[in-house]
Amino acid sequence: MSTERYNAREAELRWQKVWDERGVFATRNDDPRPRYYVLEMFPYPSGRIHMGHVRNYAMGDVVARYKRARGFNVLHPMGWDAFGMPAENAAIERKIHPRAWTYDNIAAMRAQLKSMGLSLDWRREIATCDPSYYKHQQRMFLDFVRAGLVERKKSKVNWDPVDQTVLANEQVIDGRGWRSGALVEQRELTQWFFKITHFAQELLDALDRLERWPDKVRLMQKNWIGRSEGLLIRFELDPSTTPKGERELDIFTTRHDTLFGAKFMALSPDHPLATAAAEKNPALAKFIAECKRHGTAQELIDKAEKLGFDTGMKAIHPFDPDWKLPVYVANFVLMEYGTGAIFGCPAHDPRDLEFSNKYGLGNTPVVCPPGQDPAKFVITDVAYDGDGRLINSRFLDGMTIEQAKDEVARRLETTLHGNRPVAQRQVNFRLRDWGISRQRYWGCPIPIIHCEKCGAVPVPEQHLPVTLPDDVTFDRPGNPLDRHPSWKPVTCPACGGEARRETDTMDTFVDSSWYFVRFTDPWIAEAPTQREIADAWMPVDQYIGGIEHAILHLLYSRFFTRAMKVAGHVGLDEPFAGLFTQGMVVHETYQKADGSWAAPTEVKIEGADDHRRAALIATGEAVQIGPIEKMSKSKRNTVDPDDIISSYGADVARWFMLSDSPPDRDVNWTERGVQGAWRFAQRLWRLIGDCSEIAASAPAERPQAFGQSALDVRRAAHKALARVSDEIEKLHFNVCVAQIYELTNELSEAVNNAKQRTVTADLRWAIREAAEILVALFHPMMPHLAEECYAVLGHDTLVAQQEWPELEPDLLVEDTITLPVQVNGRKRADVTVARDADQQHVEAAVLALPLVQRALEGKRPKRVIVVPQRIVNIVA
């Protein structure tokens, strides 16, 4: 038995079939046990799973199986984020219908996921592109319209003038459309928005209560929401310099303390005043048009050279009627933030300084850093945005920044101009409303009908879902819905007149903003949720996914859940009580002499350490081993999970994914690592086989007393049990793996010793106990092997349905402890004392140590620090 090899392929299929036939992972909503909802971010059906999925789903499955063993009714579902651009790209490039492409991919990926042996309730599978799903999404859109959470307004898009289509930021490469190569323009479209800003304060405040979220994600969201307290200031304009005699310019600032350092005003190119000024100024109009040539991505706007155009208009400083400031139009001022206009203080803002230096506007430092001589403090090319005291600022001189802000606000609030205060304190958010309109076919149709007379009319609920027409073509540019002969024209539900459907579909982030609720009851046809069931399962106890979703997906889902609450579909605000963000899967890269990349399967590695060399298997040509990078098609450094599963089995793939690297960091996929995991699986199989032979004649009853060998085995098993339980709760799977290795090493030693002498009954019993604990511990990670081993140990039930072993805490307590002894913070010796020895005893024992005596050279120690149960430090 013990020399036989474990046949993963055969065993895995067999156990998957057993789980399936017995419905082991089907979750009942009426199960009375406490509930636990574990969810991994559902995949986009690209066609094949990748190693990132394997890692993500292996982690979730460990949690699901562990919580099940802990007595919870576990919800662990899977679905498909099935709308999106790649389906349309496939349609354009390969003439496959997006629906067919998507469902083919889903079928392929479902089979792959099933081969991983995940403990999923497949009966709850959903695909967001299915009308039975998006029907409810359309209904909720209308609910949100009624609740005042939806708005139509203009916003900018990347427009490809050749393909006559809107481009995603990723489709804009160096300012050109990826397919057409045409220069991209900014274009304004009227679009649908969810008013996420309505919840800005709430979304910010609630972050503090998301205690089981990583701090970094909460911080990123906090910064993204970007609450700032500032001042809205009405600058008077010199009417002789403005078109149509405009008299005022509103700006928002958080640095009103620096008002005496102002050198210019700047308007966004989209600012109405800029537009008005451009009407009579062709050069300005040309400049504004030039600004719009850039894409809409924030990164590009920030990195672009700061450019401006002097409009000739003058603004008057609020504290000095004789102080006139030039008004520029500048490419770095955003219409979406504040009022779309700023005052520029070059000395204390890096962007303003770059701008000012370019146009020779000068700068006046008005905040002096501590310890600097105000008379000598000058700014050249690095703006100072730190703390300090006000200088060159008349009545503000000497104040702190906070005092100066207060003083400026107080004075301007109480100064009236035209019966209104010149300034008012204002809270501003960086967060913008969520634009959900997409000019694409493969998405959830927005259920609105446009009528000349009645405006935008909601589709009546009994007409939902508005389904996508199947008969579409992708042979021409533009949105197929827009040019469809019969889909678009409809009668107006309000007046019965001629009308047309909204041809925009929803952002796919909408689809993924509530799927987690739908899983609680995916069968109900009448409503998005079965309220009591949704409320019973939600929030998700443990959500697991990539860090790349830290902001958008998670923030949108938090908003959507609140909106669903307003509409009465759920009774909670926060969808995810616990969040875990896992790292990526990376692999080294192989580059050929001609610069092209070779796949890991094409390469043979020789040598070790610094002497590793790689060559193409086919030709023997040497290839260069490059840096370890995220697995990607472009670098060809991907490993196909199918290949791994068919050669090593799912358990080995899962085990390797969970071992070594901490789950929140990147994991480097290596062939050697997989082989190590494979050898370990075989070793476990042999070990459990040996254990079962020894255990076969073990007493059924627990012995009254245990000898030293038996006690050692039991201690090792229970220590591992305690550590693995702790670490699995914290999702530190790599530490669990290390503990399982340790227990395996210790149990192997006991078994090897047992082979060489007669084995007492108590040791047989202890070895059986340890073997069963070991199987239970690795079951969440290698479930198939665990079932196989469990059967070998003589069970006819499933380990998947077994309770977690019970810990005997007494076994973890040692009588004596060994403390490290430091002299001046440097370890010199160990001392072994009774576990409950008091400070004096420990101190005396330590000072008596020869090594300590020698280190002290006969002198008395200055201080002895005894940290109970930890360490002793002697200060000589």
Next chain:
RNA sequence: GCCCCUGUGGCGGAAUUGGUAGACGCGCCUGACUCAAAAUCAGGUGGUGGAAACAUCGUGCUGGUUCGAGUCCGGCCAGGGGCACCA
């Protein structure tokens, strides 16, 4: 450009959250078994010096706080994630 994270032996990493740096694994070295190889088993393995005991250096760099710093604070360097139409 802005926001966030990470940096520990040849490699992946551990370190009870301020208390023995390098657990565990990979790799490598030595031995056992074998005609031989693989597999397996046993032992060793941070650098430098030393036969050894031991000494000394050591957690990206640099400065600080502390009896004690991988861990806390300041400044740098490098790599990665996000930046609102990729999902």
